[in-house]
Amino acid sequence: MNNIGRNSFDIGYMDTLAGGDSYLHRLDPRAKLITAFLFIVAVVSFGRYAVFALIPFLVYPAVMISLGGLPYGYLLKKVLVVSPFAIVIGIFNPLMDREIVMQIGGIGISGGWISFASILLRFVLTVSAALIVIALTGFNTVCLALTKLGVPRPFVVQLMFFYRYLFVLTDEAERMVRARSLRTFDAGAMRFKTFVPLIGHLLLRTLDRAERIYLAMRCRGFDGRIPMIRSLRIHFREVAFVTGWAVLFTVLRCYNIPLLLGSLVTEAFR
Template sequence: MYARLPSAASLPEGRGAPPRPLPFLGSDRSALLVTVLFLFSLLSIPKFNMAEVLAFGAFPLFLMSAAQADVKLIVKRLLLISPFVLFMAAGNLLLDRNPVLLISGLRISGGMISGTVIVAKTIISVAALLSVTQSIPFYRICRALEALHLPDVLVTQLLLLDRYRSVLQEEAQSIQKARDIRSFGRKGKGLFRTAPLIGSLLLRTITRAERIYRSMSARGFQGRLVNRPAEKISRSDWRTIGLWALLFLALRLIF
């Protein structure tokens, strides 16, 4: 049996409670561009300038408070990526051991400062991205990407990925359940037993993707899920982007 094709009505607004809008960021298109400007401004800060990084930390705090974002969910996801961030920052401790500061007999090396800046930049940037994605549904993000003239192939792939990620999750859960039923204690759960299961999941995913594509092609799919013109960026959006760009530039010049 072929997989069910998502209709245009199933793509939009309809899943869950409507997210709260982001004030002072304009439309979805201007919100994405302002977020990109924020990320570039944050990443361009020198590796020893901790004060400026903390100043830019006011942006995600403003978004979370204004949009009433789920702070617990954001903190939980930040904790999930914290081991990788700490691992990347730990390399600076070994690469740069030259003492920079001396505080109460404690030598602060350049690697300690730059590593702390890396951690702060990652936390602030990820918190800002999570705040924006909580307030803008994914299908609206894809529409905004269309307005920014991203290729239709990329936008369609993102929409399909969002639509069918639950199918992949169901396949993975069924494989895991079958393995647990056939295992006794820790037997059958080692690395050499798990690797073939991952390969089986890949093959089942490819097979399901081919069935979905054949089903969509039989229903007239021609490369786009939603055949409507993309909205253009308005003058008010450009004004919003310009004001935020001036604010970020002022922060860079002050610090």
């Protein structure tokens, strides 16, 4: 068994989710995109040792997932798939930064571990926000919204083509891997010696294909612009949606809610 194909199928599942019909699905994609962007900016703007102040931000993914009727488990799995990147970025923090900044039950916690936790938490928040937008909107509509928001066209076109041919490319890679494994009888992992020409071959095929696609585009009058017919409208509900979340993010950014709650509780018991 190999799982290249399964993964690409999984990405296609995002589009199936985007075909849903909830309040959030019907919202103009630009509203969702802007909200996600504000969310990510707010999360990223915290200092390196922020952990508890970030926790209330979990409310955004939680609300979006429940209102949009998205599967928690599936999204969580997708977040885990990319998590090694975040772990690699943060893993050295505990080694470099050994200054004890906090005591929990007599165990000293160094600044490194806290910043590591902070990186992981931010990673979960931002990646899930991005995934949620795609799962509620569909990748291509996200691209369209990007164009309408003034993101440079070449960039959006690249994204669209990436998404369109991701499936073709994984199919091709899968066929090559299968062809190789059917003729490898020791069933071991792929050796470097076979891996390199395989990747090289895939690249050459891709270049050939790119040439053919470009030809097909030129044949139909391509001149650098990708025209599409879509009408998008901003209604009151979009404005309300963006404003509501923006206010909440601002409040969560300016006030450390867990700290305030904590001090309220200790105050009450005193």
